[in-house]
Amino acid sequence: MMESIERIQLLSSTGVEELYTRPDFNAHEQCLYFSLSTAERTALEQFRNTQTRIHFILQLGYFKAKQQFFNYSLDEVSADVEYIVATYYSGTDAAQFTGSLSREYSRKQRQAILSLFDYRSWSPQFTAVIESHIGLLLRYYPKGHSAFRQLLTFFDHQNIIIPSYRTFQDMFSRAFATEEQRLNNAISSIPSSISGQLMALVRRDDGITALNIIRADQKDFQYTAVKSEVDKALRIEELYEFAKGFIPSLGLSKNAVRYYADIAEQYAASRLRRLGKQQQWLYALCFVFHRYQQIMDNLIVSFCYHTRAIMDAGKTYASMAHMEHSSKVVTDFPKLAKFLKWFPNRSPNMSQDELNEAAYSLLPKEQFSAMAEFLEGKSFDKKAALWEYYGKSSRIFALYLRPIFTTVNLEYYKENSYIGELINLLKAHYASGKSNKA
Known part of the structure; x- marks a missing residue:
């Protein structure tokens, strides 16, 4: 868009032909476009000659189809002439109608037809308005052919013949030049500190550009790839x-x-x-602007990936x-049974030390609490086991989650939530360089 050109190619040669060529109706389209409403029949009555009326019905049908007027002779549209004659002038020989319409009757x-459809012919007086509108379109559709399609819709809404x-x-060439100048003026106001960084992106350094x-997109969720993505985010x-x-x-x-x-994504840096x-x-x-957001998305996905992996591993x-706890309890059931049988029949003359020694030889001391909790129906504390695993996974947190956590601007969806406060507290903590035990 920004490159200077004398006449922009808005459409391919096929597209131009498709836009401006007179329609070629099939039987269904002839029935559709050559049918006449009451208002159209009234307009037809002002022309007395049958051949002139045939021309009117032809132009009317073509206009309904493409909102344009066309120059032709009746010999070139013989199939349409035959349909009109058969429909409105049956018994008449269609072959007798040949030639073109005079300039005066064509104008009338x-x-x-313009009056019937409240349309206006193209006039150079519309140029300034249309170029201004093209300028606005280029802010939304910088590709010429996309803006052109939108402009055709504008012509249709404004009831103006193209x-x-x-x-x-x-018009597009002038509008492009105007838009280019507008953007250049705005871009020229960028501070030198920013423009210098932008130039550094495309400058070649040791055979490779920063751009x-x-x-380069993130390849996987391994440490090297995540670290590289964090580095790119910090760089820009x-x-x-x-x-x-x-x-x-x-x-x-x-x-x-x-x-x-x-x-910028597709062009080589040299270009x-x-x-x-x-x-x-x-x-x-x-x-x-776009790449940074993509990097943030990649980092968030990486964060979710490793968080899920840690949580799944913790559950496992x-x-x-x-299972290990339950297995130990079940394994020690015979010892508990032996202890319960022994205890009521123990020797009453045993000292406390002898009693302890004999009891713990039957059921180890550390198993008493586990057995008691089991008999009381207390379940295994999985949450404690989870936190035990998280404590052992501190290196994974430090390698994979902490860099992302400190780089991505995280926000909690609820305002004034302790989660949001905790996020800010942790970010401030890590930014200070303090250890986790601080």
Whole structure:
């Protein structure tokens, strides 16, 4: 869009032909477009000659189909002439109607059709308004052909017949130049500290550009990939914060911002360097704005992935601990039974030390509490086992979760929640460089 061109190609040659070529009706379309309403029949009555009326019905049908007028001779549209004659002038030989309509009658018929549908012919007086509207469209649809499709809809809503394709090209070329100048003026106001960072993104350094590093997507959830994503976020964080405030001032739609970001995404850095400085800054800034959000999304997904992995591993750990605990209790049941049989029949002359020694030889001291809780119906404390596992997983937290936690701007969906306060407290704690035990 930003590159200077004399006449922009808005459509392919096939698209141009499709837009401007006279319609070629099938039998169903002939029935649909050549049918006449009461108002159309009244308009037809002002033309007395049958051949002139045939021309009117033809132009009327073509206009209904494409909201345009066409130059033709009756010989070129013989199939449509035969249908009209058979429908409205049965018994008449269609072959006798040939040739074109005079310029005067053609003008009268077109004016009558415009009045029927409350349409206006194209006039150069509309140029300024249309170019202004194109300028607005380019802020939403920077691709020429996309803006052109929207402009055709605008013409339809305004009941204006479209001009020639060359006229469209000229208006778009001027509108593109105006929009380019508008953006260049706005981009030129960027502080030198920011523009310097933007230029550094596309500058070649040791065979690779910073832009290429940032463009590389996260490969997996391993430590190296997560760390690289965090590093990229920190590298462009300042640019993103600037872009977040500056880009809205450009008056561009999200679609337009994404389009310019895609240019920086897809162009080789060497190609970007050949563009004007303002163009480089615009594309790079839009790229940073989008890429930073993508990186944040990647980090959040990574955070969720490792959090789920830790939680699943914790559940497995707690379940295994529960099974091990239950197994020990069941294994010691015979000892408990032996102890219960022995205790009532113990020797009354035993000292306390002898009693303890004999009792613990039958059932180890550490098993008394476990047996008692089991007999009382107390279940295994899985939550305690979970936290025990989390305590053993501190290195995983430090490697995978903490860097993401401190980099991503996390917000809790409920206002004034202790979760939100806890997030801020932890961020402040880690930012201070204190240890977890502080």
